[in-house]
Amino acid sequence: MSGKLVAWIISLLQHRDWIGSLGVKPLGLLMGILSLSCCGLSGFGGLIRNSFGSFLGGFYGVKSQASILYAKIMVMLHGLELCWDKRFKHVxxxxxxxxxxxxxKNGVSPHHKFANEFFSxxxxxxxxxxxxxxxxxREGNACADMLAKMGANTISxxxxxxVPPSELSPHLFADAWGVTFVRE
Structure with a gap:
């Protein structure tokens, strides 16, 4: 079988050197994005979990902005704001x-269409x-992807x-067990 194994827990374990150097258990902020081109809306979603995979908070919503990049930027902004508001120090x-x-990571020009959002x-x-x-x-981000789908189906x-919505339970369980997916 060819392909790449993908799982949330594998992504977290790749940072064990950084985690060890902190001497604390960092939180993993997972974010996902879903675009619905049929109606011009972009659903987004994300969740916060500790290093054991326990749900600590989450969010979802919809952006009417036609740009998918804008929705992806905003999901990062909302997620980081939520972590800061909850006073998490290691994310x-x-x-x-x-x-x-x-x-x-690389920064954008002050003239970039979304420079203000990147600045934030x-x-x-x-x-x-x-x-x-x-x-x-995306295969290793199933929980956030599920929340993004919920965002695409809301008007908020x-x-x-x-607390996690019931629809998220199977995905949280799969992540906790370290279920991997093959990406071709």
Whole structure:
């Protein structure tokens, strides 16, 4: 069988050197994105879990902005704001958009269409906390993808979650067991 094994827990374990150097258990901020081109809306969603996979919070919503990149930027912004508001000091952020991760890490021109949003993300990152931002494959981000689908089916711009919705349970369970998926 050819392909790449993908799982949330594998992504987290790749950061064990960074985790060990902190001497604490960081939180994994997982984010996902879903685009519905048929109706011009972009659903987004994300969740916060501890290093054991336990649900600590989440969010989903919809953006009417036609740009998928905008929705991906906003999901990162909302997720980081939620972590800061909850006073988490050590966060690993996984986003299934390599383009957004690259733009955040490398910066954008002040003339970029979404320069203000990137500036807001960088202001958050410059605060007194440890945040690592990395790309993950969509297959390893099933929980966030499920929340993004919920976002695409709502009219609310942002819904914050204290407990996981029941639809998320099978995905959280699969992640806790370390279920892997093959990406061809």
């Amino acid at each position: 690993i952020c996984f986003l299934d958009s390599l383009q957004t991760v690259t733009l955040v 993300i960088h202001q958050l990152l410059d605060r007194d906390w440890n945040v690592v931002i990395n790309h993950t494959l 711009p942002l819904v914050k979650l204290v």
